[in-house]
Amino acid sequence: MRDIFVGVSGASGMPLAVSLMRLLAAMPQVRTHCVVSDGARAVLKAECGTDAHVLTSLAHTVYGADDLGAGPASGSWWRRGSDPAAMLVVPCSMGTVGAIASGATRNLVHRAADVALKERLPLVLVTRxxxxxxxxxxxxxxxxxxxxxxxxFSPCFYLRPSGVDDLLEQFCGRIFDQVGLAHSLARWTGEA
Ligand SMILES: Cc1cc2nc3c(=O)[nH]c(=O)nc-3n(C[C@H](O)[C@H](O)[C@H](O)COP(=O)(O)O)c2cc1C
Known part of the structure; x- marks a missing residue:
């Protein structure tokens, strides 16, 4: 089993986070952990007209954004499985970028990313x-x-997406590639 920690912050792009969580939930070899920032809850409402349940219902474990005592706030949590965990921040706001870059962590998204960096574990920030x-x-x-x-987040138009859902899934495939998660989503083969 591989633990994947998904931080959702308050940038535009919530449909991408939903697509990512759906795809991860369908991967039998993955245990998905999720934290949704307060900012993300506001953007979810604006973009999807829904609450965080659309994301958290797809996770194995859900954490509160203020829960700085949660497992992923500590380095040992990340190495508890046979394969070390990885973190994806999707979408990643500039506020969260700034907090992680400065080390001034204020919520569990920031703190978990800070831990992933200090432990030299994979951290992918899908900025918007x-x-x-x-x-x-x-x-x-x-x-x-x-x-x-x-x-x-830059769409893979060369993969000729059939619509927005397809476009989002194709980008999720590129995210999975960054942390070595096997998938069968479309990939450029060099043939036009
Ligand atoms: C509808 C909406 C869309 C937003 N889009 C973005 C965005 O694309 N990028 C960004 O950096 N901030 C965006 N923001 C602002 C962030 O939500 C805000 O800076 C928030 O404090 C970020 O906090 P967080 O990173 O802890 O979630 C948006 C806010 C709203 C309400």
């Missing part, structure tokens, strides 16, 4: 902001240098 200020760019560079994968 446009345009990007110099502060955003500096923070993202600091995170890349600290070992995170910074992965702005």
């Amino acid at each position: 902001e446009s345009p990007l200020s110099a502060i955003h760019l500096r923070n993202m560079l600091a995170l890349r240098e600290a070992g995170a994968v910074v992965m702005p």
